Amino acid sequence: MSNHSKHPDKARIGITLGDINGIGPEVTIKALRDNRLLNYITPVIYGSTKVLSYYRKALKIEDFNYTQVKDDGKFQSRKVNVINCWNEMIEIKTGEVTPEGGKASFNALEKATAHLKEGYIDALVTAPINKDNIQNDNFKFAGHTEYLTSKFGAEDSLMFMTTENLKIGVVTGHLPLKDVSKKLNKDLLLKKYSIMEQSLINDFGIMKPKIAILGLNPHAGENGLLGKEENELIIPVINKLKNEGKLVYGPFPADGFFGKNDYSKFDAVLAMYHDQGLIPFKTLAFENGVNFTAGLPIIRTSPDHGTAYDIAGKNIASASSMLHAIYMAKDICTIHEDRKEMAGESKS
Template sequence: MSNHSKHQDKPRIGITIGDINGIGPEVIIKSLRDNRLLNYLTPVIYGSSKVLSFYKKTLKYEDFNFTQIKDDGKFQNRKINVVNCWNEMIEINTGEVTEGGGKSSFLALEKATQHLKQGLIDAIVTAPINKNNIQNDQFKFAGHTEYFTQKFGAKESLMFMATDNLKIGVVTGHLPLKDVSKKLTKELITQKLNIMESSLRNDFGIQKPKIALLGLNPHAGENGLLGKEDDHVIKPVINQFKSAGKLVFGPYPADGFFGKNDYTKFDAVLAMYHDQGLIPFKTLAFENGVNFTAGLPVIRTSPDHGTAYDIAGKNIASESSMLQAIYMAKDIYDNHNKDKEYSDPSSADG
């Protein structure tokens, strides 16, 4: 029998509030306002009922109701659950970078991570943090991705940006451009490609994924004229995967690849560095993109935008990416549990 009791077969999706002065609370409230969502999952917000009440009032969403949870894991089905992660008074300064904004985002993240480790929630969706004000003795990471990779003891993870029909991963993430070439090794590309291939199968249910790799240099190196990494580092990895029967192709010149819509012929694209993957992704995915951390033993998604202080509290932030992140966490959970449903008679509805 799984963690869930019979009546609680919906995944419990933890949602961290992020920086309380950014758009996190707003997009969370807007995403959860439609009660139909509660038919499919049980949301658990990690943050503060005071903060949610403040934004509920400011944004005039009187129909947004939630239940405060006193005991760890005693979440209520068909309700929006809130876990208060701090007791002290943390001031809300909408649209400003403050120490309190960093502190609150860290406390929410830490509590949610603890619950995820204990199996009290089934997945985590993280609202945006400010990577500067969150830094403290226990958080010395470039971002959420690195934090979760270390917390859950993964040797390597993959920043995987996804929508239903566009998925782009990056070999190197939060790294200065001048260091990319040094960091790009056959071993690293192999690791990231393995994670991507396995994620497409296990997380997204694509049985025989077809993957394109982008070249590092303009024109994918132009046969060595514009750089040797494409021929000497990327190509050998592609050949190795091909000889193992995997559908892996490239390296493709990045500009033409997106310019000619070639990305539509593949299940996923592996870019060599951050902006090479994220610029086309954010351009093509508009407001529906989700950032998924593949390769972890747990499910973590987030919207593909930042704190957006400039529009915080103005009721103009779109909740689309946050809503997609919540649904993607649920879909991945369902994909992981499909096999169990067939093999575990006790999980069938009787």
């Protein structure tokens, strides 16, 4: 990965607008309207100045300004930079699912991904897409996570929902519930655990992470009465990791674990399937939660909400999660830079 213009201090954060008929453009505008953010990052929006202009007017947000960038990597510091990712006129139909909306969200993602590969930007924040209308010959994925994992040739990745004091990863992500048990095996569990542990160390600076692992079945299987996955799969993996000196605990029944606030005793929690991890996460941290894709050679975060068509264009969407996603991308950039500098010093 080349780095065309080494930035002096500020991370260049790419932001894709997502589905232009959802709340992506609105939360992006609201997150970036406060100029103080420009002291810390150089934002680069991938989408369209026409879309931003439309929403700025529709939402009556006067204090949001941006500059259009035509040359790759020639971003202006202390400005919100915008790259037009399509030329044709696309009609905005707020709150509707349209083929054009899907095409636009793909074009923005593709351009941003290319820039990330080239090193023009340091991290990527993705506003929500519609996983249905974005599908095309070049996008046959369940979502951003799977697309980026494939694009950057990573062996695997982890959907890692994060806040300051709550971090939950899922062993199986976008998968029908009936397939979860078939997909689970010791190798997958060990792989996801390893990605989580490495991410906590490398991306969040937690040197000896303490990780909780949830059971799959009600009451964590009740000694085999309510399912065999705990005894045959999860407990052997936990024992293996403990023997290697890892601070790993479980399997915990998910309901009591969150009900009794046990999650606060751990640096992170590994859940077995999507809703087991995301329901408690969104209940506890919806406003400031961030979805981070761990295990990739690049930094990617996103807000923890979807396109929210029902409230799109009504000026009621909160930018809190988007703002947290931008700040987290910046913080991880800083941790990586510090680590590189320390590695350089130790070599010399």
